[in-house]
Amino acid sequence: MHNIAPHLSIRNLNVWLDAQHVLKDIAADIPRRCITAIVGPSGCGKTTLLRSLNRLVELGPNVRITGKVLFDDTDIYHPGMDVAEVRTRIGLLAQKPFPLPMSIYDNVAYGPRIHGTARTGLDQTVHSCLQAAQLWDEVADRLKAPATELSAGQQQRLCLARALAVKPDILLCDESTSALDPISARGIEDLLLTLKTDYTIVLVTHDLDQARRLADYVIFLWLGEVIEQGPAADLFENPAQDFTRAYLEREIG
Amino acid sequence: MNRRQKRRWEEIFFKTVMRGSLLLIAVVLGLIVVSITWKGIGALNWQMLTQAPQGGFYMGKEGGILNAITGSLLLAVGATALALVSALPVVFYLHAYAGRSRWVSGVRLALDVLWGIPSIVYGAFGFTLMLLVGLRASLLGGIIALTLVELPILARTMDEVLRMVPSDLKEATRALGTTRLELTGILLRQTIPGLVTAVLLAFGRGIGDAASVLFTAGYTDNMPQSLLRPVASLPLAVFFQLNTPFPEVQERAYASALVLMMLVLVISLLSRLSLKLLGKYVVR
Numbered sequence: 001m002h003n004i005a006p007h008l009s010i011r012n013l014n015v016w017l018d019a020q021h022v023l024k025d026i027a028a029d030i031p032r033r034c035i036t037a038i039v040g041p042s043g044c045g046k047t048t049l050l051r052s053l054n055r056l057v058e059l060g061p062n063v064r065i066t067g068k069v070l071f072d073d074t075d076i077y078h079p080g081m082d083v084a085e086v087r088t089r090i091g092l093l094a095q096k097p098f099p100l101p102m103s104i105y106d107n108v109a110y111g112p113r114i115h116g117t118a119r120t121g122l123d124q125t126v127h128s129c130l131q132a133a134q135l136w137d138e139v140a141d142r143l144k145a146p147a148t149e150l151s152a153g154q155q156q157r158l159c160l161a162r163a164l165a166v167k168p169d170i171l172l173c174d175e176s177t178s179a180l181d182p183i184s185a186r187g188i189e190d191l192l193l194t195l196k197t198d199y200t201i202v203l204v205t206h207d208l209d210q211a212r213r214l215a216d217y218v219i220f221l222w223l224g225e226v227i228e229q230g231p232a233a234d235l236f237e238n239p240a241q242d243f244t245r246a247y248l249e250r251e252i253g
Numbered sequence: 254m255n256r257r258q259k260r261r262w263e264e265i266f267f268k269t270v271m272r273g274s275l276l277l278i279a280v281v282l283g284l285i286v287v288s289i290t291w292k293g294i295g296a297l298n299w300q301m302l303t304q305a306p307q308g309g310f311y312m313g314k315e316g317g318i319l320n321a322i323t324g325s326l327l328l329a330v331g332a333t334a335l336a337l338v339s340a341l342p343v344v345f346y347l348h349a350y351a352g353r354s355r356w357v358s359g360v361r362l363a364l365d366v367l368w369g370i371p372s373i374v375y376g377a378f379g380f381t382l383m384l385l386v387g388l389r390a391s392l393l394g395g396i397i398a399l400t401l402v403e404l405p406i407l408a409r410t411m412d413e414v415l416r417m418v419p420s421d422l423k424e425a426t427r428a429l430g431t432t433r434l435e436l437t438g439i440l441l442r443q444t445i446p447g448l449v450t451a452v453l454l455a456f457g458r459g460i461g462d463a464a465s466v467l468f469t470a471g472y473t474d475n476m477p478q479s480l481l482r483p484v485a486s487l488p489l490a491v492f493f494q495l496n497t498p499f500p501e502v503q504e505r506a507y508a509s510a511l512v513l514m515m516l517v518l519v520i521s522l523l524s525r526l527s528l529k530l531l532g533k534y535v536v537r
Contacts, residue, residue, distance in 0.1 A: 056428055061353045088430030098425040101443040101534045111429050146534045159425070166429055 005073075007032040007170060007200040008053060013067035015048055015057060022048050024224045026067070030170075030217070035192060035201045037215035037232070039208060041247070045224040046204040050172050053202060054090035055083050071170075088115060091168035093176040097155035099147035100162070104139050107147045107158055111166035125165055133161035134191060153184025160191065171195065173203040177210070189214060208248065212236055220244050289514060293507030301508055306474040311494065313501040318509050320476050324484035325513070327392060327477055328470060329460035332399035333407075336459075337452055339400070340408040348415045349437045361412065367405035373464035375401045380468040393480040395470025402465045407455040414447035415440060422536060446531040453524040457517045463488030487513040 006029035015023040022045045030036050030053075038046045051057040053069060055076060068075045076086045088111075100107050108126045126143075130136040135157040139150070147158055156176065163171060173192065177185035192201055192214060205211050211218060215232040228235060228244045239245045246252045254262075304317035343360070351357045379398030388394050418440060426439045441448070463486070471483030472493070487509055494506035 054428065056424060059424060059427060084430045084432050086430075087428055092425075092428035094421065094425060094428070096421060098419070098421045099536055100422070100426065100439055101536045103534065114429075114431060114435050148534070148536055162429065 005032070006030055007072065008202075009068075009070040010049075010053075011068040011070065013049075013052060013069060014065070015045075015052055016064040017048070017060065018062045022224050023052065026226055028219050028226055028229050030200060030202055032200050033196060033198070034216035035196050035203060035214050036217040036219065037211040038202065038204045038219045038221060039206070039211050040221035041252075042206060044221045046206075046221055047174055049219075049221065050174055050202060050204045051092075053170075053172055054087045054092060056087070056092065088166055089168055090170040090172060091163035091166055093156070093160055093163055093171060093173045095175045096179045097152055097159045099150070099155050099158055102147065103144045104147050104150070104158060105143040108161045108165045111162060115166065117167065126161075129161040129165040130158075132164055132191075132195070133157040134187065135161055151184075153180050153187065156180055156184065156188060157191070160188070164195075168199070170200045170202065173201060175204055175206065178205075178207070220247065222247070286514070289507055289510050292504060293509075293511040296501070296504040296508040297511060301505065302512070305476050310474070311497050311499075311502055313499050316474075318485075318487070318490050318505070318512070320474060321485040321487045321490035321509065322512060324392070324470070324477050325460050325487040325516075327484060328395045328399055328466060328486055329456050331392070331396035332403050332459050333452060333456045335396065335400040336403040336407045336455060340404055340411060343408050344411045344415060345437045345440065347412060348418070348440060349433045361409070364405045364409045364412070368409060371464065372402045372462050373467070375399075376465040376468050379465065383469065389481070390469060390471030390483045391479075391481045392470060392477055392484045395466040395484060395486070398465040398469040399459050399462060402462055403455040403459045406458055407451055410451035410454060411444075411448055414444050414451055417447070418443055419536075443535055446528045446535060449527040449531060450524045453520045453527070457520045460516060460520075461488060461513060463492060487516075 008030035010026050010028045010030075013023055013026040014021070026049060038049055040046050048057055052065065053076075057063055058065065065077065068077060070076075071086070071090065075081070076090075100110055102110070105126055108129050109122055112122060112125050127136065130139065135154060138154060139145075139158075142149075147155065150158060156179075177188050180188065189210065192203070195201065196216075203211075203214065212232070217230070218232050218235045219229040220227045220235065222243065228239060228241045230240075234240075235244065236248065239248060243252075300315070301317040302322070303319055304315075305320040306318070307314060307316035310316035347357055347360060375398050379394060379401060382397070383389070383394045422439070422443060423436060426436050431439070466486050467489065470486060472485050472489050473483045474485070475482075477484045490509045491506050491513070494502050494509060497503065
């Protein structure tokens with residue numbers, strides 16, 4: 001699984017929010033078509049790291065970033081890089097579902113419309129993305145209804161369909177199940193497992209059990225530094241660092 | 254008195270104060286509405302609404318205030334349109350492009366100060382401008398002065414509407430690979446009911462303003478004819494008729510005020526309706 005080139009390579013990444021040095025010299029590889037989980041205690045920089053991977057982090061005030069994130073050997077922080085293009089290829093499923101102020105159909109169709117893809121067969125794209133997000137059967141008869149009429153779990157699947165419609169290569173998930181009820185959360189987890197055959201998925205979670213269920217590869221972050229990274233089986237069963245073992249056994253954190 | 258009783262009495266006391274102030278506002282508003290209606294309803298008739306003043310109108314003879322009704326509508330529509338065209342880019346710049354800098358709070362401060370300037374000052378300023386370019390008191394002059402009055406109101410209310418947009422929505426939109434301009438489109442969809450309310454609010458403020466149009470639009474008994482000719486307006490119609498010594502003309506002043514009030518009422522109702530109709534897709 002790791003004999004192919006990584007999809008994302010993070011090199012010497014440093015991020016400061018205001019004066020706070022949130023990410024310190026991060027170096028990590030994200031393998032292709034796997035689920036990579038970023039774990040660690042609250043405030044360790046998991047979300048900041050995730051949001052650095054498609055440059056959403058720079059939308060905040062007073063952000064300073066140094067280092068590189070290589071996406072198929074292209075640095076996404078290169079000055080000539082088109083940010084919109086980066087975010088098109090590296091999508092996000094946020095912590096809380098947030099539909100766009102439009103109908104269910106238009107939410108999914110929005111990405112293809114602005115990017116000018118799927119000009120013909122927009123209906124087909126919407127249909128296949130809603131189906132991939134396993135929402136189609138529940139909304140097929142009310143595609144024109146406002147997206148806000150859906151339940152939180154349905155909204156999160158709509159957000160997933162919306163992200164997929166842009167046809168990204170990589171999907172970032174920022175604790176995407178934490179605002180959902182257990183059944184909806186399991187639904188999203190199952191979806192991510194099916195999606196990893198086509199997408200590289202990076203997922204932030206503070207739920208170690210979820211990381212065990214989903215992850216192929218794990219990055220353990222502590223106070224803004226990578227303590228350990230590796231295949232999930234190795235890291236969970238046989239961590240190289242005592243520090244990692246202590247966190248996994250919930251002695252620290 | 255123990256702690257529990259004290260907290261209960263505090264609650265009752267402040268609730269009473271709040272209800273009292275609500276009642277005070279309602280009573281004052283009610284008094285204004287009732288007195289205008291009571292004094293003006295007798296003079297309000299079809300002729301009043303469908304004719305311009307005839308000879309001797311200000312001494313109680315034939316005619317109506319159609320010149321002022323159309324004049325006011327033209328002034329307010331023109332000024333609101335111009336103010337909207339100038340305020341929209343400012344507001345969307347502040348929310349989709351500018352981020353959170355000192356420059357942004359500077360713009361807000363400037364708009365707040367402009368909001369506080371009395372409209373007579375805008376009238377005088379507009380008049381000096383008109384003298385510079387050789388424009389006489391006219392519909393165009395009135396529209397420009399009124400635009401200056403409405404612009405800060407419109408920009409700041411729309412700014413507040415856009416501030417209510419959750420940052421999660423902006424982020425969700427940007428995460429789809431949108432440009433800032435496309436983000437503006439989403440912001441517009443999310444805030445359209447609020448923006449329409451802001452526009453109608455500015456319109457209501459504009460149509461009721463007398464001081465800014467006093468020098469700039471002038472006054473005439475004729476119906477509005479051209480952008481470069483003077484026009485009448487309802488607030489000035491009220492003012493001039495109230496200043497005559499004739500009770501029947503003063504009664505017509507109240508009738509004119511009643512018409513103005515009705516126009517503003519209709520606008521407020523429209524804004525309520527727009528909140529309902531346009532709010533269908535808004536994410537709360």
